[in-house]
Amino acid sequence: xxxxxxxxxxxxxxxxxxxxxxxxxxxxxxxxxxxxxxxxxxxxxxxxxxxxxxxxxxxxxxxxxxxxxxxxxxxxxxxxxxxxxxxxxxxxxxxxxxxxxxxxxxxxxxxxxxxxxxxxxxxxxxxxxxxxxxxxxxxxxxxxxxxxxxxxxxxxxxxxxxxxxxxxxxxxxxxxxxxxxxxxxxxxxxxxxxxxxxxxxxxxxxxxxxxxxxxxxxxxxxxxxxxxxxxxxxxxxxxxxxxxxxxxxxxxxxxxxxxxxxxxxxxxxxxxxxxxxxxxxxxxxxxxxxxxxxxxxxxxxxxxxxxxxxxxxxxxxxxxxxxxxxxxxxxxxxxxx
Amino acid sequence: xxxxxxxxxxxxxxxxxxxxxxxxxxxxxxxxxxxxxxxxxxxxxxxxxxxxxxxxxxxxxxxxxxxxxxxxxxxxxxxxxxxxxxxxxxxxxxxxxxxxxxxxxxxxxxxxxxxxxxxxxxxxxxxxxxxxxxxxxxxxxxxxxxxxxxxxxxxxxxxxxxxxxxxxxxxxxxxxxxxxxxxxxxxxxxxxxxxxxxxxxxxxxxxxxxxxxxxxxxxxxxxxxxxxxxxxxxxxxxxxxxxxxxxxxxxxxxxxxxxxxxxxxxxxxxxxxxxxxxxxxxxxxxxxxxxxxxxxxxxxxxxxxxxxxxxxxxxxxxxxxxxxxxxxxxxxxxxxx
DNA sequence: TTTCGAAACCAAATCGTTTTCAAATTGGAA
DNA sequence: TTCCAATTTGAAAACGATTTGGTTTCGAAA
Numbered sequence: 001x002x003x004x005x006x007x008x009x010x011x012x013x014x015x016x017x018x019x020x021x022x023x024x025x026x027x028x029x030x031x032x033x034x035x036x037x038x039x040x041x042x043x044x045x046x047x048x049x050x051x052x053x054x055x056x057x058x059x060x061x062x063x064x065x066x067x068x069x070x071x072x073x074x075x076x077x078x079x080x081x082x083x084x085x086x087x088x089x090x091x092x093x094x095x096x097x098x099x100x101x102x103x104x105x106x107x108x109x110x111x112x113x114x115x116x117x118x119x120x121x122x123x124x125x126x127x128x129x130x131x132x133x134x135x136x137x138x139x140x141x142x143x144x145x146x147x148x149x150x151x152x153x154x155x156x157x158x159x160x161x162x163x164x165x166x167x168x169x170x171x172x173x174x175x176x177x178x179x180x181x182x183x184x185x186x187x188x189x190x191x192x193x194x195x196x197x198x199x200x201x202x203x204x205x206x207x208x209x210x211x212x213x214x215x216x217x218x219x220x221x222x223x224x225x226x227x228x229x230x231x232x233x234x235x236x237x238x239x240x241x242x243x244x245x246x247x248x249x250x251x252x253x254x255x256x257x258x259x260x261x262x263x264x265x266x267x268x269x270x271x272x273x274x275x276x277x278x279x280x281x282x283x284x285x286x287x288x289x290x291x292x293x294x295x296x297x298x299x300x301x302x303x304x305x306x307x308x309x310x311x312x313x314x315x316x317x318x319x320x321x322x323x324x325x326x327x328x329x330x331x332x333x334x335x336x337x
Numbered sequence: 338x339x340x341x342x343x344x345x346x347x348x349x350x351x352x353x354x355x356x357x358x359x360x361x362x363x364x365x366x367x368x369x370x371x372x373x374x375x376x377x378x379x380x381x382x383x384x385x386x387x388x389x390x391x392x393x394x395x396x397x398x399x400x401x402x403x404x405x406x407x408x409x410x411x412x413x414x415x416x417x418x419x420x421x422x423x424x425x426x427x428x429x430x431x432x433x434x435x436x437x438x439x440x441x442x443x444x445x446x447x448x449x450x451x452x453x454x455x456x457x458x459x460x461x462x463x464x465x466x467x468x469x470x471x472x473x474x475x476x477x478x479x480x481x482x483x484x485x486x487x488x489x490x491x492x493x494x495x496x497x498x499x500x501x502x503x504x505x506x507x508x509x510x511x512x513x514x515x516x517x518x519x520x521x522x523x524x525x526x527x528x529x530x531x532x533x534x535x536x537x538x539x540x541x542x543x544x545x546x547x548x549x550x551x552x553x554x555x556x557x558x559x560x561x562x563x564x565x566x567x568x569x570x571x572x573x574x575x576x577x578x579x580x581x582x583x584x585x586x587x588x589x590x591x592x593x594x595x596x597x598x599x600x601x602x603x604x605x606x607x608x609x610x611x612x613x614x615x616x617x618x619x620x621x622x623x624x625x626x627x628x629x630x631x632x633x634x635x636x637x638x639x640x641x642x643x644x645x646x647x648x649x650x651x652x653x654x655x656x657x658x659x660x661x662x663x664x665x666x667x668x669x670x671x672x673x674x
Numbered sequence: 675t676t677t678c679g680a681a682a683c684c685a686a687a688t689c690g691t692t693t694t695c696a697a698a699t700t701g702g703a704a
Numbered sequence: 705t706t707c708c709a710a711t712t713t714g715a716a717a718a719c720g721a722t723t724t725g726g727t728t729t730c731g732a733a734a
């Protein structure tokens with residue numbers, strides 16, 4: 001059913017029908033009601049592609065997804081979906097073809113030129129991320145989930161990674177630990193840098209010297225958690241506490257401790273960062289896991305909301321949200337013995 | 338840069354340019370090359386929305402995502418992305434607003450009417466799933482990931498859940514186990530039914546009576562894995578083996594066993610279904626986990642491919658793929674003691 | 675030289691909306 | 705009754721591509 005046909009059935013012009021459905025004021029309430037009602041009855045819906053061509057609006061937010069298929073991703077999107085449902089805005093997943101830097105810039109360029117999305121959400125930016133400069137230059141509305149210190153105005157939402165790790169590390173020192181290891185995410189991203197800062201900062205305040213033997217970084221996998229933790233704990237002068245980057249990492253760390261006959265929370269303390277997954281909770285681990293916590297799903301919801309605001313005209317340079325991170329103490333942390 | 342403008346710069350008509358870029362034969366190779374080259378140089382790209390309006394093709398595949406935000410989802414999509422990259426086809430995530438049945442049918446109806454996607458991929462269908470009948474009736478190309486026995490032609494790809502669980506259960510019986518528990522997914526979906534069939538079937542062949550006290554079902558979470566396993570193992574006549582529905586469930590089962598002082602692989606055998614996640618591998622668990630294995634990511638890739646074939650005109654009724662599931666034996670299974 | 679067919683190109687219609695600008699209707703005041 | 709402003713409605717021009725149905729060009733055959 002097309003607009004023209006539908007309008008004829010109603011004995012109205014396409015103009016009026018279009019206006020009635022789009023909520024313009026210059027149409028009487030009585031006609032509007034009739035149009036709305038008949039639209040449902042006769043099953044008329046505007047052709048999205050025609051609307052998009054005419055208005056220039058696409059009705060979709062692009063989310064760039066790395067090849068890795070991180071487990072965070074589904075949660076973030078589920079959060080976005082929560083906000084976007086009923087908003088007539090879709091989520092378009094943009095697969096990142098390649099790690100190749102030049103290709104990646106091309107991807108963004110093409111994405112903008114092809115006008116398939118109204119806005120973009122970008123994850124895990126680098127400190128000086130040229131993608132941000134590019135999107136800004138191209139005039140595409142975008143929001144960064146994470147942070148960058150590049151000197152270009154941009155909207156962002158980030159959690160306080162530095163503070164989170166600083167507090168976690170400090171707490172471990174409060175418990176008497178002085179040799180504390182940290183497993184970070186892949187180097188390059190700002191969040192990894194922030195976590196590193198938080199860690200070093202906490203040590204420095206207490207006058208504990210930084211030991212490069214006690215830090216490692218890589219993807220957030222169970223396997224790397226295990227391997228790094230093993231290598232830490234087998235050192236001649238092993239750490240008595242470990243700060244882990246993610247829940248998956250923590251699983252590996254627990255396993256490493258057990259494999260060496262060490263009891264988590266007694267022989268070795270562990271704190272991890274928890275994005276709050278419905279299928280794997282820190283509270284349920286054994287022993288229950290002390291964690292710095294911030295809901296990925298909530299971040300997704302808020303990011304979607306902020307993007308909508310951006311599209312509604314709010315200035316990108318006034319959208320900056322830094323979310324505090326909770327530190328939840330459970331059984332995996334205990335006093336140094 | 339618009340087509341008209343671009344064509345003028347080249348001294349050609351829009352017609353010829355359009356044809357040159359779309360690979361039509363009635364344009365000389367020499368002009369085609371020139372057009373292609375200049376398009377890159379001058380940065381001309383057809384406006385997607387105009388193309389879509391004119392051709393009726395949207396260039397997007399819709400994937401319906403449940404509210405739960407399952408961890409499988411990211412893997413499946415990463416797989417799809419692998420196939421779709423460079424295909425000029427996007428992935429559109431369709432959030433499922435509500436569990437309400439009527440609403441869900443409405444969602445599909447609106448989705449079709451709004452013409453935002455060329456095809457739909459649906460997950461976890463029910464045995465008699467009216468959504469399938471609806472999509473068929475509405476003439477929307479779609480592919481079902483999973484199976485339904487509804488009497489309507491439809492394309493599907495599924496893994497052999499029944500066979501997988503049957504083999505897993507049989508293997509446990511080969512090892513001498515006779516009391517075998519199973520943790521299934523949420524009842525309703527066909528895959529849960531198939532797994533149940535596989536389980537009962539295996540028991541029946543050996544003449545072991547089905548005990549309702551030994552089965553449970555629910556979301557695939559660590560927590561439920563733990564709770565169900567605990568309740569099984571604390572029964573007066575506890576099972577000596579457990580078949581678990583997912584990796585997360587298995588984590589809970591391991592935890593439950595440990596919490597009762599039981600050693601997995603010796604005191605209690607465990608087999609789980611593994612969708613192959615890059616961040617959590619059965620091989621790395623301690624003890625390593627015996628599993629029925631099938632890659633979710635590969636399924637995503639293949640599903641995307643099949644949808645493209647569907648859109649290219651291949652008949653839905655000839656697209657049926659049943660993937661075998663590997664049974665990988667590791668340390669978590671051992672002879673009955 | 676003329677004729678013909680294939681090869682290469684083009685003008686204009688079309689896809690289904692939104693929106694500008696103009697016309698018609700209405701209702702109250704004069 | 706007449707007039708005017710405010711309220712409703714419409715006709716037609718976009719939006720930017722694809723595609724139908726020609727027209728031109730060119731070389732070879734007649």
